[in-house]
Every structure is written in C-alpha cells, then in structure tokens.
Amino acid sequence: MASRIPCPHCGLRPKEEFTVKGAALQRPEAEAGAQAWHDYVYLRDNPRGAYEEYWHHTSGCRRWLVVARNTVTHEVASCRDAAEVKAVTA
Amino acid sequence: MSSYRLEKGGQIDRTVPLNFTFDGRAMRGFRGDTLASALLANGRQLVGRSFKYHRPRGVLTAGAAEPNALMTIGSGGRTEPNSRAPMQELYDGLEARSQNRWPSLDHDIGAINGLLSPFLSAGFYYKTFMWPAKFWEKLYEPVIRKAAGLGRATHEADPDAYEKCWAHCDLLVVGGGAAGLAAALTAGRTGTRVILADENATPGGFLLSETATLGGQTAAAYVANILAELGSLDNVTLMPRTTVFGWYDGQVFGAVERVQKHVASPDANQPIERLWRIAARKAVLATGSEERPLVFGGNDVPGVMMAGAMRTYLNRHAVAPGRKTAIFTTNDSGYALASDLEKAGIEVAAIIDSRRDAGFDFAGNAHVIRGGFVSNVLGRSKVEGIEIWREGQSERIAVDNLAMSGGFSPVIHLACHRGGKPRWSNEHAAFLVPDGLKDLHVAGAAAGVWGINPAMRSGCEVSVAALAELGISASPCNIPEIEGAVASLSAQPLWCIPGIRAKAFVDFQNDVHLKDLGLAVQEGYGHVELAKRYTTNGMATDQGKLSNVNAIGLLAEARRISPADVGTTTFRPFYTPVSFGALAGAAVGKHFQPVRKSPLHDWAARRGATFVEAGLWYRSSWFPLPGETHWRQSVDREVRTVRQNVGLCDVSTLGKIEICGADAAEFLNRVYCNGFLKLPVGKARYGLMLREDGFIYDDGTTSRIDENRYVMTTTTAYAAGVMNHLEFCAQAVWPELDVRLASVTDQWAQMAIAGPKARTVLQQLVDEDISNEAFPYLAAREVSLLGGRLRGRLFRISFSGELAYELAVPADCGESVADAIMLAGKVHGICAYGVEALSVLRIEKGHVTHNEINGTVVPADLGMEKMVSPTKPDFIGKHMVHREGLVDPDRLQLVGVVPIDPAHSFRTGAHILQKDAAATLENDEGYVSSSCFSPHVGSTIGLALVKRGASRHGEEVQIWNGLRNEFAMGRLVSPVFVDPRSEKLHV
Numbered sequence A: 001m002a003s004r005i006p007c008p009h010c011g012l013r014p015k016e017e018f019t020v021k022g023a024a025l026q027r028p029e030a031e032a033g034a035q036a037w038h039d040y041v042y043l044r045d046n047p048r049g050a051y052e053e054y055w056h057h058t059s060g061c062r063r064w065l066v067v068a069r070n071t072v073t074h075e076v077a078s079c080r081d082a083a084e085v086k087a088v089t090a
Numbered sequence B: 001m002s003s004y005r006l007e008k009g010g011q012i013d014r015t016v017p018l019n020f021t022f023d024g025r026a027m028r029g030f031r032g033d034t035l036a037s038a039l040l041a042n043g044r045q046l047v048g049r050s051f052k053y054h055r056p057r058g059v060l061t062a063g064a065a066e067p068n069a070l071m072t073i074g075s076g077g078r079t080e081p082n083s084r085a086p087m088q089e090l091y092d093g094l095e096a097r098s099q100n101r102w103p104s105l106d107h108d109i110g111a112i113n114g115l116l117s118p119f120l121s122a123g124f125y126y127k128t129f130m131w132p133a134k135f136w137e138k139l140y141e142p143v144i145r146k147a148a149g150l151g152r153a154t155h156e157a158d159p160d161a162y163e164k165c166w167a168h169c170d171l172l173v174v175g176g177g178a179a180g181l182a183a184a185l186t187a188g189r190t191g192t193r194v195i196l197a198d199e200n201a202t203p204g205g206f207l208l209s210e211t212a213t214l215g216g217q218t219a220a221a222y223v224a225n226i227l228a229e230l231g232s233l234d235n236v237t238l239m240p241r242t243t244v245f246g247w248y249d250g251q252v253f254g255a256v257e258r259v260q261k262h263v264a265s266p267d268a269n270q271p272i273e274r275l276w277r278i279a280a281r282k283a284v285l286a287t288g289s290e291e292r293p294l295v296f297g298g299n300d301v302p303g304v305m306m307a308g309a310m311r312t313y314l315n316r317h318a319v320a321p322g323r324k325t326a327i328f329t330t331n332d333s334g335y336a337l338a339s340d341l342e343k344a345g346i347e348v349a350a351i352i353d354s355r356r357d358a359g360f361d362f363a364g365n366a367h368v369i370r371g372g373f374v375s376n377v378l379g380r381s382k383v384e385g386i387e388i389w390r391e392g393q394s395e396r397i398a399v400d401n402l403a404m405s406g407g408f409s410p411v412i413h414l415a416c417h418r419g420g421k422p423r424w425s426n427e428h429a430a431f432l433v434p435d436g437l438k439d440l441h442v443a444g445a446a447a448g449v450w451g452i453n454p455a456m457r458s459g460c461e462v463s464v465a466a467l468a469e470l471g472i473s474a475s476p477c478n479i480p481e482i483e484g485a486v487a488s489l490s491a492q493p494l495w496c497i498p499g500i501r502a503k504a505f506v507d508f509q510n511d512v513h514l515k516d517l518g519l520a521v522q523e524g525y526g527h528v529e530l531a532k533r534y535t536t537n538g539m540a541t542d543q544g545k546l547s548n549v550n551a552i553g554l555l556a557e558a559r560r561i562s563p564a565d566v567g568t569t570t571f572r573p574f575y576t577p578v579s580f581g582a583l584a585g586a587a588v589g590k591h592f593q594p595v596r597k598s599p600l601h602d603w604a605a606r607r608g609a610t611f612v613e614a615g616l617w618y619r620s621s622w623f624p625l626p627g628e629t630h631w632r633q634s635v636d637r638e639v640r641t642v643r644q645n646v647g648l649c650d651v652s653t654l655g656k657i658e659i660c661g662a663d664a665a666e667f668l669n670r671v672y673c674n675g676f677l678k679l680p681v682g683k684a685r686y687g688l689m690l691r692e693d694g695f696i697y698d699d700g701t702t703s704r705i706d707e708n709r710y711v712m713t714t715t716t717a718y719a720a721g722v723m724n725h726l727e728f729c730a731q732a733v734w735p736e737l738d739v740r741l742a743s744v745t746d747q748w749a750q751m752a753i754a755g756p757k758a759r760t761v762l763q764q765l766v767d768e769d770i771s772n773e774a775f776p777y778l779a780a781r782e783v784s785l786l787g788g789r790l791r792g793r794l795f796r797i798s799f800s801g802e803l804a805y806e807l808a809v810p811a812d813c814g815e816s817v818a819d820a821i822m823l824a825g826k827v828h829g830i831c832a833y834g835v836e837a838l839s840v841l842r843i844e845k846g847h848v849t850h851n852e853i854n855g856t857v858v859p860a861d862l863g864m865e866k867m868v869s870p871t872k873p874d875f876i877g878k879h880m881v882h883r884e885g886l887v888d889p890d891r892l893q894l895v896g897v898v899p900i901d902p903a904h905s906f907r908t909g910a911h912i913l914q915k916d917a918a919a920t921l922e923n924d925e926g927y928v929s930s931s932c933f934s935p936h937v938g939s940t941i942g943l944a945l946v947k948r949g950a951s952r953h954g955e956e957v958q959i960w961n962g963l964r965n966e967f968a969m970g971r972l973v974s975p976v977f978v979d980p981r982s983e984k985l986h987v
Ligand SMILES: [Zn+2]
Pocket: A007, A008, A009, A010, A011, A057, A060, A061, A062, A063
C-alpha cells in the first residue's frame, strides 16, 4: 500500500505521487539493428529480486528517475535522476 | 439470576448508566462497558446464530478475535453490520441487532438447516461444482445464500465523514499492554518521537483485567499513571481506539482510528474514522497473545467462553459468567480465573487440567482434575453441564458455564505481512515471528514472553535496542514489584480430545468442525493451504485468529507430523476488517475525482450549454435554442451554421505544451514522425507522434512562436500522457538536448472560430491584417487584440474543413473575448457550437481522433504514410513502423462509409462485411470507428477501418451490428465528405 520512494530532488515521498513506466532499459542507437530494437521494445526480464525501473515523479518534481528496487521485498536500493544515469552510461 | 452484574468492583462507572437496545429490547449498562459486557450483564448469553448451521452462539472472547458476537449496530445510513460486540464501546442510545436469524434470535427456523449439514460439509462447494449447473442456479445457490450469511449492508448513504492522514515518528509501539507501555515509556523519556497505538479505548491490554498489584497499586491505577506520564510528554502521541492493521514496505504501517464510533451523536466537524499511514523509523510489536479455544463437543454452546475473556468480564466489567463454573485448561492461567471467581463469590465446580503432572498448587475450593478433558458440553442453547473424560472414564457434572484455555498464540500478524513465514516453537507450543525481521522488534507475549514482569522487561529491552539502532541511548524504565500474578503461562499443546460425540468447532465463524478437517485429510487435502480452502477454515472475516493454530495442530496430529511441518497459511493485511468508508476517505460524492472546467465553462453555461464528461473535463456538447427539443436539432443547426456562416467552439481543453530551448526543433523532430526542423517562425504544422512500437500515439499541431519557442497542442484525452512522454524523451532518452517543457493547458482560453465568415468576424477584434495574404493557412502568430488592450495567439488551422482560426487568450480574458466575438458575429449569424457539432464537422472532413488512433493504427493505415520521414536518422517509432506486419496490404485502412439508402442508419462499432457474406465474425472485414448524421451529406455517414479499405472506394458492403441486431447495406467511399480538395482552407 504505501512504499516510499527516495526522490533525489524531493526526498522520501509516497509512491502515489509516482508513475511507473517499467524496465529502465537504455534506448538503442538508431543503427542498432532489428534484433536490438525488438529486444528493447518487447523483451522484458521478470526477475525475482533486483530490478531497475523508470519512475516518474508525476505529482512532484516531474523528473524521470531510475529506481533500483527488489521485486520481492520492495526495498529501494537506489534512486537516481534518469538524465544522470544516461550521462554515466553514455 | 436476572442480572449478572456484580455489586461492586470493575472499572465501570456506576454513576453513568447507559440505555441501549438489543433486538429492540431495552437494556442498561454503564460507562466503561462494551456492548458484549453489557449484554452479558443483562443475562444475554445467546447473541447470534452461526454462519452455516444457525447454531445458537454466545460471546466467546473479550477482544478483536470475536467470531460469534457479530451484530448490526446503528440505523439508517449509519447501519454497520458485523460489528464485534467486545470491540464496541457502549454509548447511550446504542441500537444493536443480532444477525443471521429468522424470525427471531430465540426461535430461529434456520436452525433446521442443521439438518442440511451433510450438504454443507467440507469440500461442499467443490463437490457441487461437479453437479449439473441448473441445480446450482435454481437450488443450491439460493438455499446456501439464504442459510449462510453475515449482516446486511445498508443501501442508504453514509452520513459521516472520513479522512486520511500521514504520521511520522522514530518509534511506533503497536499495542499498549504491559510490554507496549514499558517500551513507550522507555522511549518517550529520551525525547524521541513516539507513537503508541492501541486498539482499545484505554491502553493497558490485559493489565486492566488483572487482580495482581504493581508497586502496591491496582494494575488499572498503575496503567493510568503511566498513561498520564506519556500524555504529559510532547514527543509522545497516544493513539487509542487505533488498530494498526498492516505493515508495509518502506516501513509504513496502516492504521485505522475509530474517532467517533463510541459516541451517540458524532460531531459533524470531526471524521467518524481516520485512516493513518504511519511512517516509523523503528517499531515495537507489543500485540500480546490470543488465547486458543479447545476443540471438544459443543464447545460453541452459549456459556462456553475463553478463560481470559471470562476474567476480563469479571474483573474489568464486574460481570459474573453464571452461578457455577467449570474451567478446562492446558495451562496455569485457568487457576488465576478460578481464584478471581471464588473471590467474587462464584462457585467453581471443577478445574479440568489436561496436564497429568501440572505442578500448580491451587489454594481455592475448586476440585482440580488433573489429566482430564472436557469431551462434551451438555445443553443446546445454554450450558447445562459437562462431560469429563479421565483415564477412560466419563463423568458428568452440572455447571451453567465453562471457561476454556488451550494455551496462547502470540499475535504475530503484522510481523508476517511482508512475506516472512512464522516458525513453530515446541518450547512455546506456538508460532513465533519470522526470523530476520528488520526495523520491527517484538516484545512481551507477542514474542512468547509470558507474565507481567517478563513482558515489561522485554518491552524495555526491545525499546532500548530499537533506539540504539537510531543512535539514541535510552535506559529501561523501572519495573514495579508485582504481587499476585500467575507466573507461567506455558502450555502443553492439546489438539485431539477423547470422547467427543457432538460437533466440535475449530472455526466458529465459518462453522468448520473437527470432522471437516478429518474429511479434508481423508480426501487428500491435508496440506494446510488445501485444507483451508477445502474446509473454509480461517477464511471468515476473523481470518482464523482463533482457529488457524488449532487447525494446524489437528492436521499435524492426523498426519502424524509436527505443526512445524504443516506450516501456516499466509498472513495478509488487514489484521481486522477496515470499513470501506475509511479506505475511501474524503474521495466520495463530488470529491470522488477532481472536476476540470474550461475557462469558458461558465460562459458556455450561461448560453445554456449541455455538458458532457470527457475524462475529468466537462465540455460543452451543444447549445440548445428555445424550441429545440432534441439534441439532434441543436447539433444539426450548429453544423449548418458553421458551414454557412460562422461558429465559435471552446477548444481550451486541448493539451498545450510550450517547448523551449536551443534544441527545441531537434527535439520535436525526434518525437514526431514527420519533419519539424524546417518549420519557420510564425507557422503551424500538423504532427503525428508515434509510440516506439510504430503505432500512432497522438496527433496535434505545433507552432513555432519564436526561434527557440514552440507551442504544441495535443488531444484532450492524451494531454497528460503526452507531457509525461515528452518529459521522458527529454530527460531519460536525450538529456543532452537543450530543451525545456511546460504544460500551459490551463493558462489559455482557446476558441475555434470556423466558417466562411470567420475572418470577417475575427478581423473586428484583431488589430493586425488577417487577410489570406497577410495571414495564410497555417499561419501562427502572436497578435494584438481590441486596439492593443490584449495580446493573444492566433493560429490559422481548421478541424472542420472551413476557413477557420483558433484564438488563444489568457484564461481570465476568455469570457470577455468570447463575448466580444459573439457580438461581432451577431450580424453574420454566428452561433456557439459544442463538441457534438465539432465531431460531426471533423467526420465530414475525414479528420481522425482517438476513435481512429486507437492504438492499433499506423500512419499508413490512415493514408498518412508520406508523413513518416524516410530521411530523418532517428525518431520515436522509426525502427518499428516498417515491420512486416505493419506494412501488410491486408491491414485495416481508413475509409468512409455511407448507407445505400439515405434513410438507413448505422452506429459506431458496427462491422463491415462483404456484400454477400454471411453475418459471422469469420467474415468480419473491419468496423465503423466514428459515425454521425451529416447535414451536409443528408444521411448517416461513418469513418471505418476496413481491410484494404483505401482501394475499395465504391464497393457495396453490409454494415452489421450483431450486438443490437442491426443491419444496413452501405457503400465504401472516400473518408473526406466535404471539400475533398481543401479549397476552403486557402481562401
Ligand atoms: Zn521529485
């Protein structure tokens, strides 16, 4: 009912303020090829345990975040701004 | 005995009598009574009928686990069924009614349903599902529904208010008994933020039922002192009447506070219940233990009660259980009850202790039978005696009530709510909390620590440990000298009892008895999860608080394994039932969801508009004139007026997003499938936005207001979704682009002015020249209005296919500008038109909306394949839109459809079949996505998505609506019914 998400901009906030998009996959390069695009658009892991997802702080700072949480315990390991995650991985 | 109330003692206030009714009969109790104690004091032992067999039932417990004394309380909109009588504080004027009986509680015809019991045994539902369905509908279902049931909810609206709140603390203490009070005091004295929540009106737990003294004071006085100290501390919040019902991730606890369930006339300015979410850094679980019933024949006859409950009613409420009591126990607690009963002058005929070697040295008068069992209760609707089994011998004694204690189960529900499994302890003969709990510390009886002194010590220690994790050092509060308490509550488990003849109940609320469990094992459903569902044991609203452990013990014995190997079923929130009112909070009636009103809402209302809900918005749908009695009259007139003269439509609800920054053009180029890099300043362009999988997401126009400033419009329905999507693209996908987004939907009042006379009317307000040369089709510029008094944004775009403009002005100027336009247009025959006419106009022009862009459509399906840029290196949807399945020539394509006979009609949703095909779904070739009556064409027209539709113009088809059994012959035509060469747009 009531997990809380540690938004890096707003602090610990109730999850009702957020919208979940799903797996935090990096969008492939334009030339990545059909297989890479098919994987990105359609294939998802469904892990029991650690998972990274995009969450949008819709009713807060309106930033997109990458939330690393455990799908069993719902524990949040980290919560980073998606732009920073992209900057690090790019 | 007419009254069971003792002449003295208890914590009731005899100076405040309270009148109440039970099944219409006037009764009297005192302040400090619960409904259960007051009923017992009035000699009312039979208080309800059981679920399946309609057996007479009495009060069994003095707490939240009560399975029998469920009543309907209150009247009118305040009627609340299934209220647990021991949890209901008595108030003056309380109305209580028994449930599940007819015609009356004392003479219940349903009891003959006991004769149906072979049909109602374990696995009944599963077995009858195998029987013919017609018997189910006509016979079994109605019979079962009538025979089995709880109270009925009222259909009247609840007059009371509810609210939801958050609370935050360092330490939450759940339960205010001996352990909880010690934990709260220890923490409270450090100055840290503490919340103590207790489900009863007065915290204190079983201390309030004790005759032991603490530091020379009565237990009740001791509790009052501690509560006074806690109450004096600013950092401590006491929350009585508050049930913590769930432990959730993020260390959040759900709780419900019954703010005014105990008062005769609720204060209208206060909620009746409050739903709390308590974010606690650490928590102490001090929820005590639940006494277990014993499973013997007739253990449900009114007059059989849990020993601890009997002690509560005796010591706290000064209510005698009867004249002559027997006590059946597996542990020492039965002796404390015996001693208290004898002190109150009530005869204890016998203490039947299942332990052969019980060491307790009882000093009272009662006869102690060691190694004995109560096998059966004599009597049907009240206890007349008991049958005692000892060493193969059976003996009967006459008593009018019986107390039972089968040991104690720690109340560990909350500790298991986050997936941990309880573990069986042979030492405690009970399930204890899961291993590895984080941030939740367990104290007192909930941890299997029995006795007042050990529980208080445990509360202190656990509190100190929890605070230490927060870096706070605390010293344990002092524990007083305790006298007169029973030292040990340890029990030998007792599951199977010899000599049973009558029905022996395991789950009182669901009427599951011993033989049901036996049958489950015999028929192969001995696994705990299977047995639960096969017998429904533990599935009532009490969730098996009294029955689960006994069921597990009985299953274990039947299967000759340990309870540890049987395991338990899953504990889930809520600990006790929570009202829908509390969960809904303030979100009821007009507050159920927000209402969005356009800046022109009141303007439209003044002009008599009829409104339609569109998501949260209320949009004006048509503007009836005097004499118009049917909506079609108004809509047809509005459409004709726009085509012939000019009309004004409120389009403020369209989403409006400002996009700024040095890379704004590049950004737009990547989120639309068509090109945006070359859009000049002062121009608008239609854009098609795809999803990454290639399907169309939304459409709209985007205008370049300035070099690095654009304003995008979205459809009304997708405004929020598009904003979220753009933010995702800007932040997560291409954060390197310099782009800023702002939703400005609510900042602008926007009007469409459409029709051949639109320019003539609008030029009267706009200061700049808006001739076709100066302001051509797709021009989009800031303009000066009304002689420089106002600035707005003017767009030459058209949804209707007519010469048209959209004018946006600051929201608060919307009404005056709309009035000014209507005034200027009066001599030109202007009218206001609503979304119905807007829809007709756009269908006539073949423009799509989300009726067509329904998530299954790609640009080519709409004939817009040329809008998909072949040259852009990347945009959302580029990599999927040309997949094999999305370029299949057999795909459904946009096409117009008209009836062959203009007098015929069809509806949206109707299917398209080939001319001679049989009306079956196999022959389905597509469907009508939009339809309306077209004044321009003079018949119903439609847009449809049909297989290869674009190449089938002119073909005759059938239009079939199988749901409504409607049928019309039609013809596929171009989807553009009006001005196919779009000449009107350029005049
Ligand atoms: Zn935030």
